[in-house]
Amino acid sequence: MITTPIHYFRLPARVGRLLLGIDTEVKRRLTQIAAGALSLLIIVTACTQGDSSHSGRQGDNEQAVADVSCKSPKQKVSKSLSSGATWTMCWGVHPDFGLTLSDIYITPPGEDPIRVIDTMSTSQLEVPYDTGERLTSDITESGFGGRKMKTLTDDACRGDIQAASIPKIGDGSYGKSETRKVLCSEVVDEGLAYHSSDLVAPANARKNGWQLSTVSRVGWYEYVSQYTFGADGSINVQLGATGDLSPVDYTDEEHGWDVGDHEHAASHSHNAVWRIRWGLGGTGGMSAQQFDADETGEKGAESPKLTGKLTDLDHPTTARWQNRRWWRVLNPNLLNDDGHPISYQIDVGKTDSFEFVDDAEHSHTHGDDIGYDVGFTNHNDCELYATKNRGDCGRGVPEFVEDGKDQTLDDVVSWVAVGFHHVPRDEEQSPMEMHWQGFTLLPRDLTAQRFDLPKGHEGVNGVPDSEWNQESIN
Ligand SMILES: [Cu+2]
Structure with a gap:
């Protein structure tokens, strides 16, 4: 299971709120910095996940094609x-x-x-x-x-x-x-x-x-x-x-x-x-x-x-x-x-x-x-x-x-x-x-979440944290 805390990915929104009322150019620069920091976090997180062992998980998709032998003429x-x-x-x-x-x-x-x-x-x-x-x-x-x-x-x-x-x-x-x-x-x-x-x-x-x-x-x-x-x-x-x-x-x-x-x-x-x-x-x-x-x-x-x-x-x-x-x-x-x-x-x-x-x-x-x-x-x-x-x-x-x-x-x-x-x-x-x-x-319930989780949605599994709720309503 992906256990990355969702708040790592919520950084830009918080930064966005903090930036309210700041000069536009400063805001733009700070947003760029925040985006860079987010990218870094995503990379670090991905690497950490790669190390975590999970019984049902493949490191890559090499095994994607199931090992099925079809009885001829199938x-x-x-x-x-x-x-x-x-x-x-x-x-x-x-x-x-x-x-x-x-x-x-x-x-x-x-x-x-x-x-x-x-x-x-x-x-x-x-x-x-x-x-x-x-x-x-x-x-x-x-x-x-x-x-x-x-x-x-x-x-x-x-x-x-x-x-x-x-x-x-x-x-x-x-x-x-x-x-x-x-x-x-x-x-x-x-x-x-x-x-x-x-x-x-x-x-x-x-x-x-x-x-x-x-x-x-x-x-x-x-x-x-x-x-x-x-x-x-x-x-x-x-x-x-x-x-x-x-x-x-x-x-x-x-x-x-x-x-x-x-x-x-x-x-x-x-x-x-x-x-x-x-x-x-x-x-x-x-x-x-x-x-x-x-x-x-x-x-x-x-x-x-x-x-x-x-x-x-x-x-x-x-x-x-x-x-x-x-x-x-x-x-x-x-x-x-x-x-x-x-x-x-x-x-x-x-x-x-x-x-x-x-x-x-x-x-x-x-x-x-x-x-x-x-x-x-x-x-x-x-x-x-x-x-x-x-x-x-x-x-x-x-x-x-x-x-x-x-x-x-x-x-x-x-x-x-x-x-x-x-x-x-x-x-x-x-x-x-x-x-x-x-x-x-x-x-x-074949998998715990959708197959193709977009970035930032990895931690949404069950009742979302209160932050997610609030931001979704806004
Ligand atoms: Cu008919």
């Missing part, structure tokens, strides 16, 4: 971002799931690599049409890999296009392979990271992100599987849809939208679930919690009182999103420098919830509400598809949860469900403009 990729953090992982193409990321590590600047996720991919995409006349389960019926995965060209990807060996026939699980450029690896601008107009240590910065994406064509649709690894440690997961509206699903006004010449393109839902097997700090030893902030009905002096609480999710379960609710997966035995367990928050935001048609038709285990926004189970090699699962271990998430309800969560898998009810628009012909659905995984 390939290792790594990228350092604006904060100084480095992401490292393996990528591959699964015949069904398409782009699959595994052994995902982040190395915060100056720290050792932290294992975050074991495996992450789409686990089902169900598309029921409002007419009731069509239902596809794209991951199990077509797959996102094999020949469904499209070769990318420079007009679709501004970054590096990386190649993988993709089977030439069928669903991509067998036969001769060809090497095709399918993965777009791109560093993208992510806007403002922070803006702090503090008097003592003003600092503003932008940030970037590392985006990995592939395109899979299923029927008339082309789906983009996209993962953006943020400089702040966040992971934004998105499914994008483009291509063309189905030419064989036209209907009446009640079930679609007039997209030209009184022809109503059928409305439909894109029901997507991602499977994330966590790997926080290793394998197993993890747990899951739900956070809720509930209104108490009481009022304080100025605003209603809310009570925030964490509930341990001890056993496999599913849950629905509500206002002010989120979940996290944590490793209770792995603490950051503040002594807090490292964790990642699942932030589904406001999205369209859904019940899988397949689950509703095959549910013997749950009551009326078989839908979920997030599910938690223990890892099981046989439980891979959110619906229409293969093998003799349950048909989908509700059954996985039911089968495992007496287990204690340990090797945590999150099933994150994000729906999108698509009412076609005139503008979607043709091709269809991209539409997106997804969620974010947010580091919560």
Whole structure:
């Protein structure tokens, strides 16, 4: 932990106050002297910190790229971002799931690599049409890999296009392979990271992100599987849809939208679930919690009182999103420098919830509400598809949860469900403009402070000293 007292860095403000009322030229000279003294202090402090030993800290960033060996044909990729953090992982193409990321590590600047996720991919995409006349389960019926995965060209990807060996026939699980450029690896601008107009240590910065994406064509649709690894440690997961509206699903006004010449393109839902097997700090030893902030009905002096609480999710379960609710997966035995367990928050935001048609038709285990926004189970090699699962271990998430309800969560898998009810628009012909659905995984207490502390903010960790408060208000 950086223990430099904050008041070292507060010198210029104090000097600034002392200088009030002094002749401008004298003031300018004194400010220069103060700035020089501050620079010297920063250098001395930096040297002192370099000497201090810390178990989790690297002297430099030599170890930033985690020592990951990817099992062929998976390939290792790594990228350092604006904060100084480095992401490292393996990528591959699964015949069904398409782009699959595994052994995902982040190395915060100056720290050792932290294992975050074991495996992450789409686990089902169900598309029921409002007419009731069509239902596809794209991951199990077509797959996102094999020949469904499209070769990318420079007009679709501004970054590096990386190649993988993709089977030439069928669903991509067998036969001769060809090497095709399918993965777009791109560093993208992510806007403002922070803006702090503090008097003592003003600092503003932008940030970037590392985006990995592939395109899979299923029927008339082309789906983009996209993962953006943020400089702040966040992971934004998105499914994008483009291509063309189905030419064989036209209907009446009640079930679609007039997209030209009184022809109503059928409305439909894109029901997507991602499977994330966590790997926080290793394998197993993890747990899951739900956070809720509930209104108490009481009022304080100025605003209603809310009570925030964490509930341990001890056993496999599913849950629905509500206002002010989120979940996290944590490793209770792995603490950051503040002594807090490292964790990642699942932030589904406001999205369209859904019940899988397949689950509703095959549910013997749950009551009326078989839908979920997030599910938690223990890892099981046989439980891979959110619906229409293969093998003799349950048909989908509700059954996985039911089968495992007496287990204690340990090797945590999150099933994150994000729906999108698509009412076609005139503008979607043709091709269809991209539409997106997804969620974010947010580091919560992975490190004791932000990755990229600007100068002068190093000591702000917890209740700031009174000086900081006062100066911030001014
Ligand atoms: Cu659609």
